[in-house]
Amino acid sequence: MVAKYDLSDDSVVVIIGTGAGGGTLANELAQKGIKVVSLEAGGRYLPQDFINDEWESFGQLAWLDKRTTSGDWRVARDFSGLPAWIVKAVGGTTTHWAGASLRFQEHEWKTLTHYGRVDGANLLDWPIDAAEMEPWYALAETKMGVTRTGGRPGLPGNSNFLVLEKGAKSLGYQDVHTGNMAINSIEYDGRMSCQQTGFCFQGCKWGAKWSTAYTEIPLGEETGFLEVRERSHVARIEHDAQGKVTAVVYFDADGQEQRQAARIVAVAGNSIESPRLLLNSASSMFPDGLANSSGQVGRNYMRHVTGSVYGVFDKPVRMWRGTTMAGIVRDEARHDPARGFVGGFELETLSLGLPFMAAFLNPGAWGREFTSALDNYENMAGMWIVGEDMPQETNRITVNSDDVDQFGLPTPNVNFDDHPNDVAMRNYAYAKGAEIYRAVGATQAYPTPPYPSTHNLGTNRMSENPRDGVVNRWGQTHDIPNLFVSDGSQFTTGAAENPTLTIVALAIRQADHIAREMAAGTI
Amino acid sequence: MTTSNHRGLTRRELLSRSLVAGGSFLVGSSWITSGSAAWAVEVTALKPETMATLVQMARDIYPHDRLRDEFYVVAVKGHDTAEQAPMVEEGIAALDGAARGKGHSGYLGVGWEADRVEILRAMEESAFFQTIRAGLVTGLYNQKEVWPLFGYEGESYSQGGYINRGFNDINWL
Numbered sequence: 001m002v003a004k005y006d007l008s009d010d011s012v013v014v015i016i017g018t019g020a021g022g023g024t025l026a027n028e029l030a031q032k033g034i035k036v037v038s039l040e041a042g043g044r045y046l047p048q049d050f051i052n053d054e055w056e057s058f059g060q061l062a063w064l065d066k067r068t069t070s071g072d073w074r075v076a077r078d079f080s081g082l083p084a085w086i087v088k089a090v091g092g093t094t095t096h097w098a099g100a101s102l103r104f105q106e107h108e109w110k111t112l113t114h115y116g117r118v119d120g121a122n123l124l125d126w127p128i129d130a131a132e133m134e135p136w137y138a139l140a141e142t143k144m145g146v147t148r149t150g151g152r153p154g155l156p157g158n159s160n161f162l163v164l165e166k167g168a169k170s171l172g173y174q175d176v177h178t179g180n181m182a183i184n185s186i187e188y189d190g191r192m193s194c195q196q197t198g199f200c201f202q203g204c205k206w207g208a209k210w211s212t213a214y215t216e217i218p219l220g221e222e223t224g225f226l227e228v229r230e231r232s233h234v235a236r237i238e239h240d241a242q243g244k245v246t247a248v249v250y251f252d253a254d255g256q257e258q259r260q261a262a263r264i265v266a267v268a269g270n271s272i273e274s275p276r277l278l279l280n281s282a283s284s285m286f287p288d289g290l291a292n293s294s295g296q297v298g299r300n301y302m303r304h305v306t307g308s309v310y311g312v313f314d315k316p317v318r319m320w321r322g323t324t325m326a327g328i329v330r331d332e333a334r335h336d337p338a339r340g341f342v343g344g345f346e347l348e349t350l351s352l353g354l355p356f357m358a359a360f361l362n363p364g365a366w367g368r369e370f371t372s373a374l375d376n377y378e379n380m381a382g383m384w385i386v387g388e389d390m391p392q393e394t395n396r397i398t399v400n401s402d403d404v405d406q407f408g409l410p411t412p413n414v415n416f417d418d419h420p421n422d423v424a425m426r427n428y429a430y431a432k433g434a435e436i437y438r439a440v441g442a443t444q445a446y447p448t449p450p451y452p453s454t455h456n457l458g459t460n461r462m463s464e465n466p467r468d469g470v471v472n473r474w475g476q477t478h479d480i481p482n483l484f485v486s487d488g489s490q491f492t493t494g495a496a497e498n499p500t501l502t503i504v505a506l507a508i509r510q511a512d513h514i515a516r517e518m519a520a521g522t523i
Numbered sequence: 524m525t526t527s528n529h530r531g532l533t534r535r536e537l538l539s540r541s542l543v544a545g546g547s548f549l550v551g552s553s554w555i556t557s558g559s560a561a562w563a564v565e566v567t568a569l570k571p572e573t574m575a576t577l578v579q580m581a582r583d584i585y586p587h588d589r590l591r592d593e594f595y596v597v598a599v600k601g602h603d604t605a606e607q608a609p610m611v612e613e614g615i616a617a618l619d620g621a622a623r624g625k626g627h628s629g630y631l632g633v634g635w636e637a638d639r640v641e642i643l644r645a646m647e648e649s650a651f652f653q654t655i656r657a658g659l660v661t662g663l664y665n666q667k668e669v670w671p672l673f674g675y676e677g678e679s680y681s682q683g684g685y686i687n688r689g690f691n692d693i694n695w696l
Binding site for chain 1 (some may be wrong): 583584585586587589636640656661664665673675676677678680683684685686689690691692693695696
């Protein structure tokens, strides 16, 4: 029985967003018998609705509300209105993600300690560490069915992986395998195993990939404690004279403004929308936006050092066949400043279909040099670089005072400049990627620029000291005790790993904290 | 695809009705056709000569020798509207003007691709060029009929994925 709460019910926890963070938190709280209203800007799409066609799926799932960009990153030039490739739907970007589920390395929780001060970077240690997170990671891995953890077998490698594996091993890399993937290698948790269909980015039509859309959300709804209101776009969060949040104002599916009362509010709209919402909720008591006494809301925007390398061979690879990201080289993920940069990076298999390859291989390029690459599409292998980027205060989400969206709300701007450490890491990774492919006979290697960001992090950072960040060790804002942040925007630093597993682990842990504090009557 | 090879006209009739032979195209009063008359397309808002030049320009931007002209015709046909016609006519006129400035009869009269590309490079920052190029990224590469010519197989869900159909069948490593 799905719950239905009154708009005036001020005993509910209101969660904004239903992705990895918000969707997980909603189910975890509902399982504990806590009343939850989840507000989701997008509609509900299930495996039978997903479309295995890149542009058509993009039109179905992508967050396409107006955004602006600035800064020296190439995305601002090539995709000025599309800084991020993320999803507006129940399940959020867990519909689109590729499933890579890696724990942070121990040192990545304490980068200021391990890397030291880096000019221009706003490095900070997380207030939590690997030992504290270990049990939460284990719970997340079990929830998500992560392969090569908990006794679950790895996925079989597709041809794209076999090329990567052979090239990497011939260069002496050791930690090469088909990844820790939240994609079932065997039937698990009532969901079937991967059918090697490709199109992981377009929503898994088999339901083999973990997504809150068809795991956490329906499980939460079954408890009778979770009500999900889809196509509900949040405008602002309201507070009382004591500075505690009291309600969330949103536009419903019919465009009507509604106000849901709340005991607790958790923000999980991804790292562009979450700070935008806090900034757009500015009031006379909080003129710089909610929870922003540190001035850090919207700052330290991170997107990982990304980029792709596509190798061309004299024979077919057909990289699009099979699980998109089930292949990894982890040897370069270590911190080893001898390479000319701090932090590390992962190399993971990747493929795009022909339509997206044409759009993303070298945006804006044309002529025979470009088309000769596409002419070899069938003979391409592909990998993605995922590395730790430097948090910078000036890389930030702001709201445009002179530009509004379809609801009249100020639109977000995403400003990003690469840090010299980011550039050094990317160039090093491009060279290593090309070496891997050349070692197995590639005749060409293309260092492909970053796509619009799927890993958006850091804009409501976690800190021990309220002066340094927006939320404490529980994702609870330093300024407002009943306001939480539950998505990747709470990341203090980004680590080299795909962020979803850590977002989920933090959300499970946060649910535990919220339930405990509610029981104690402290929030 | 909006082209056809019939519309009541035989190949001989098509060829006899063509007004201009430009590049690999034959241009009629309201249509263009391939030199072989294997297909023809009706042009509504643009001048047929403009459409013929636009198709050549499209091929020069994204030249794939394995793709027949029909695919490029489909890719640019969306510009044949009353709304876009002034922009396209103006852009193609500039292209022809640049070609004449180099001693050619017009863009379609430039024999070598490299010479046409040189003309295009000089105007690649223009709004006209960028509109045409950006439109081609989806207009050309998102045609499902084009995919097999690159080996791309599109969706596989309807066939049960590749788990039993060669996801790991690479045999040359």
